[in-house]
Amino acid sequence: DIVMTQSPLSLPVTPGEPASISCRSSQRILHSNGNNYLNWYLQKPGQSPQLLIYLGSNRASGVPDRFSGSGSGTDFTLKISGVEAEDVGVYYCMQVLEIPFTFGPGTKVDIK
Amino acid sequence: EVQLVESGGGLVQPGGSLRLSCAASGFTFSNYWMTWVRQAPGKGLEWVAIIKQDGSQIYSVDSVKGRFTISRDNAKNSLYLQLSSLRAEDTAVYYCARVAVWELRDFDFWGQGTLVTVSS
Numbered sequence A: 001d002i003v004m005t006q007s008p009l010s011l012p013v014t015p016g017e018p019a020s021i022s023c024r025s026s027q028r029i030l031h032s033n034g035n036n037y038l039n040w041y042l043q044k045p046g047q048s049p050q051l052l053i054y055l056g057s058n059r060a061s062g063v064p065d066r067f068s069g070s071g072s073g074t075d076f077t078l079k080i081s082g083v084e085a086e087d088v089g090v091y092y093c094m095q096v097l098e099i100p101f102t103f104g105p106g107t108k109v110d111i112k
Numbered sequence B: 001e002v003q004l005v006e007s008g009g010g011l012v013q014p015g016g017s018l019r020l021s022c023a024a025s026g027f028t029f030s031n032y033w034m035t036w037v038r039q040a041p042g043k044g045l046e047w048v049a050i051i052k053q054d055g056s057q058i059y060s061v062d063s064v065k066g067r068f069t070i071s072r073d074n075a076k077n078s079l080y081l082q083l084s085s086l087r088a089e090d091t092a093v094y095y096c097a098r099v100a101v102w103e104l105r106d107f108d109f110w111g112q113g114t115l116v117t118v119s120s
Helices: none
Strands: A004-007 A010-013 A019-025 A038-043 A049-054 A067-072 A075-080 A089-095 A107-111 B003-007 B010-012 B018-025 B033-039 B045-051 B058-060 B068-073 B078-083 B092-099 B107-110 B114-118
Touching: A004 A089, A010 A019, A019 A038, A019 A089, A019 A107, A038 A067, A049 A067, A049 B107, A075 A089, A089 B045, B003 B092, B018 B033, B018 B092, B018 B114, B033 B078, B033 B107, B045 B068, B045 B078, B045 B092, B058 B068, B078 B092
Parallel strands: A010 A107, B010 B114
Antiparallel strands: A004 A019, A019 A075, A038 A049, A038 A089, A067 A075, A089 A107, B003 B018, B018 B078, B033 B045, B033 B092, B045 B058, B068 B078, B092 B107, B092 B114
C-alpha cells in the first residue's frame, strides 16, 4: 500500500498569514498520463470532509483561490495564501493512484 | 441540490452484522461511482470501498475484505455497505461519498456520516 505522511501534524496560524502543509507518498503517484493522483480534503470541526484540490493542483468547484496545490511524484504541498478563521480544521492528503486509496494522517490547523 | 444521507448505524456486538444505507438525491445516481470512507473516533480518514456505476467493479481495503460488502440499487438511488464479523476496530463514523469523475477519483460530495459502535 502507498503510505502517505504529512507535516506538520499541527499548525497554529495567524489570520492573514500564509500557511503551508507538506504531503509525501511512499511511492510516486504520478500516472503515465502525466497527472498526479493526489487530492486534498478539509474537515472542518464537526463536519464531513470537503474536497479542496484534485490531481495535485486543481481547485475544486467553489474553493477560494487562496488555496493552491503543487508538487509532483512523491512530494506535494498545500498552500493557503492568507489564512482566514473559516479555514480551521484538519487537512488530509489522499492518494488515488492505486487501490487501496490512502489518506495522510491529517494536519490540524487552528488559530493562534 | 446534491444530498447524501447515511443511515443504519448503531451499537452492535463483536461478531455482529449491520447494513448501512446511503440515500442519494439531487443528481443522477446511476451515473456515478460511489464510495465509503470511515473515521474512527478522534482519528483520521480511512477509505473503505468503492463501486462502479453498474456495480460491475468493486474494490475495498484489505482489512474489510470478506467481511464488508458494498452494493447499490440504482432504481432506489441507494448505496449500501453490509458489515459482518464486526470487530471493535470497526467502530467509526461511516461516510458515503460521490466520485465526481472516475478519472480524477475526486470525492466531491459527502454525507453527514453514520456512527457504528462495536462493543459488548
